[in-house]
Amino acid sequence: MSERKPLIEVKNLRIYFYTYAGVVKAIEDVSFTIYEGETLCLVGETGCGKTVTSRALTKLIKPPGRIVSGEIIYYSPRGPINIVELSEEELREIRGKEIAYIVQDPGAALDPLYTVGYQISETMVDHETVRDWKEAFRRAIALLRETLIPEPERRAKAYPHELSGGMKQRVVISIGLSNEPKLLIADEPTSFLDVTVQAQILELLRELKARKGLTLLLITHDMGVVAEMCDRVIVLYAGTIAEVGPVERMFYRPLHPYTTALLRAVPNPLQRMEKLEAIPGTIPNLINPPPGCRFHPRCPYAMDVCKRERPPMIEVEPQHFVSCWLYAKRG
Amino acid sequence: MTSMGNALVSVRNLRKYFPVGGVLFTKAWVKAVDGVSFDIYEGETLGLVGESGCGKTTTGKLILRLLEPTDGEVYFEGKNVFKLRGKELREFRRKANIVFQDPYTSLDPRMTVFDIVMEPLRVHGIRVEDPEQFVVKLLYEVGLNETHLYRYPHEFSGGQRQRIAIARVLALRPKFIVLDEPTSNLDVSVQAQILNMLKELQKRYGLTYLFISHNLGVVRYMSDRIAVMYLGKIVEMGPADEVFENPLHPYTRMLLASIPVPDPKISRSRRRTKITGEPPSPINPPPGCRFHPRCPHAKNVCEKEEPPLIEYSKNHFVACWLYAKR
Numbered sequence: 113m114s115e116r117k118p119l120i121e122v123k124n125l126r127i128y129f130y131t132y133a134g135v136v137k138a139i140e141d142v143s144f145t146i147y148e149g150e151t152l153c154l155v156g157e158t159g160c161g162k163t164v165t166s167r168a169l170t171k172l173i174k175p176p177g178r179i180v181s182g183e184i185i186y187y188s189p190r191g192p193i194n195i196v197e198l199s200e201e202e203l204r205e206i207r208g209k210e211i212a213y214i215v216q217d218p219g220a221a222l223d224p225l226y227t228v229g230y231q232i233s234e235t236m237v238d239h240e241t242v243r244d245w246k247e248a249f250r251r252a253i254a255l256l257r258e259t260l261i262p263e264p265e266r267r268a269k270a271y272p273h274e275l276s277g278g279m280k281q282r283v284v285i286s287i288g289l290s291n292e293p294k295l296l297i298a299d300e301p302t303s304f305l306d307v308t309v310q311a312q313i314l315e316l317l318r319e320l321k322a323r324k325g326l327t328l329l330l331i332t333h334d335m336g337v338v339a340e341m342c343d344r345v346i347v348l349y350a351g352t353i354a355e356v357g358p359v360e361r362m363f364y365r366p367l368h369p370y371t372t373a374l375l376r377a378v379p380n381p382l383q384r385m386e387k388l389e390a391i392p393g394t395i396p397n398l399i400n401p402p403p404g405c406r407f408h409p410r411c412p413y414a415m416d417v418c419k420r421e422r423p424p425m426i427e428v429e430p431q432h433f434v435s436c437w438l439y440a441k442r443g
Numbered sequence: 444m445t446s447m448g449n450a451l452v453s454v455r456n457l458r459k460y461f462p463v464g465g466v467l468f469t470k471a472w473v474k475a476v477d478g479v480s481f482d483i484y485e486g487e488t489l490g491l492v493g494e495s496g497c498g499k500t501t502t503g504k505l506i507l508r509l510l511e512p513t514d515g516e517v518y519f520e521g522k523n524v525f526k527l528r529g530k531e532l533r534e535f536r537r538k539a540n541i542v543f544q545d546p547y548t549s550l551d552p553r554m555t556v557f558d559i560v561m562e563p564l565r566v567h568g569i570r571v572e573d574p575e576q577f578v579v580k581l582l583y584e585v586g587l588n589e590t591h592l593y594r595y596p597h598e599f600s601g602g603q604r605q606r607i608a609i610a611r612v613l614a615l616r617p618k619f620i621v622l623d624e625p626t627s628n629l630d631v632s633v634q635a636q637i638l639n640m641l642k643e644l645q646k647r648y649g650l651t652y653l654f655i656s657h658n659l660g661v662v663r664y665m666s667d668r669i670a671v672m673y674l675g676k677i678v679e680m681g682p683a684d685e686v687f688e689n690p691l692h693p694y695t696r697m698l699l700a701s702i703p704v705p706d707p708k709i710s711r712s713r714r715r716t717k718i719t720g721e722p723p724s725p726i727n728p729p730p731g732c733r734f735h736p737r738c739p740h741a742k743n744v745c746e747k748e749e750p751p752l753i754e755y756s757k758n759h760f761v762a763c764w765l766y767a768k769r
Contacts, residue, residue: 277721278721308697308701308720311703334703360708374631377632377634377635378631378635378705379658379661379664381663382687384683384684388664389635390636394633395630
């Protein structure tokens, strides 16, 4: 990888949710960088904080959740901005325009009362990236064509219920692309879809990314999707980063015991497997997360230090980071 | 069909049509299952795969007679289950059971684990000497223990709830279990635990499984044989390795080409089969072969006539005009 320009730098992010049951420490001291033009994956199991992290990038954290500390530096065309310090009004300039989202459930993302053409146009009109509604509608049809929807002129006048799940997700992607964002965040964009449709949507994202030079942040729990789509991977576990690295390194030379275990727990359809290696135990409760390394109660290599102290993030080889005492020298 | 040991379950020409627009004002029929035949042999796992709406769950429910069929028969231990009555039906219900997909809705939130696991015995009027001891033993079988005995479902994680659901099924010492997407709502680390446990229980008790799933990796891991369904029909069936390594039906090939493989070198170097279209609605399925509108090899005959399920190689069946002679 030659010179890489950071697009977003997240530094020591902490997000807590203040619930009646107690403080949920959803994100604990997470730092990472998104580089321009790359596809970065956030992968992890339920409750690991992948969605919360992605929403924090445009400060979409609603009470009882709060960004407790940390910085999110966005290298905008106007210079570096700390997203955490922005007001709602300033954020609106960025959200849906420079940083856009594609959510998991396309059915819920679209308003049943408006045509899809209207909904795509609306985003552009709101952000004043077009002169008028007429131009917006023309652009909307072009976007539908780009996302490979057949008969875009006719489909632009369709309501969401008239479209299949795959088509709806294409419309949602059109909305995401409408203002030519710098960063597109796709949160489990194919989890609600059948495999054959999933393959088509992933193909579309890959194509659009290459054509438009987009930066893509992809959130998924599916190791198959990671292998297929990503340049770099961040493995999250219980609100902390376990490992960061280039995709091939991560799959062929995983460092963190959690990454290793996760890869061995996925049944590979192309191979006959005699036995899956399950990870014992369950994901911890984040109101009272385990002290030290949050993975230690399930880790086969846990040492004394793991129970007491949080492991630092270490660069074991170029661009491959791990947060684990097995690789850290103490002191 | 060729014999491979004893068929515990035989499905013959099974059909289930659901009315659209209510029973009285039926406008159309959803042909959820439309002429399906297969055997499940004792001690094996038959995997049933397909995308949403292909009829795999309906097939599972019909086999257990949780639904009445529109047409066709299911034989369990040689008896037609749709003709069973009284004592024989109760006996069937004891021997054949189901584990559902969602462990959050399949357990009564107001019952303790003890009551949940004991309920099937109460229903069947089976007495055990020491109920508590009996339930504890079952809980150990599924990786839980006596401390869980008097707790309620909400105190458990998804994986643990699925263990409770499995303990409840095991309580009746069944022979046959339909596993309907038993791990789809679970995280991979927990999924692996449950799948391994199901395999172990199968060995220990000589259980026979019908494993229903849309996840091809999971199906391959669990199954001895696999049946692929598309819009209410079986399009291909054969030994698991055979179906995955030498898929015959264009739909099976498309499915296999669609799955993201957890191996970046393989997934990026794979030849990309063009994947087109979406599963159509089962209300008005296409005539002829139901896959023809999406099939890259569709010929004239495919639009007109339904291909029969033929045995292409030993124990490997396919319903496709590429292989069948008219």
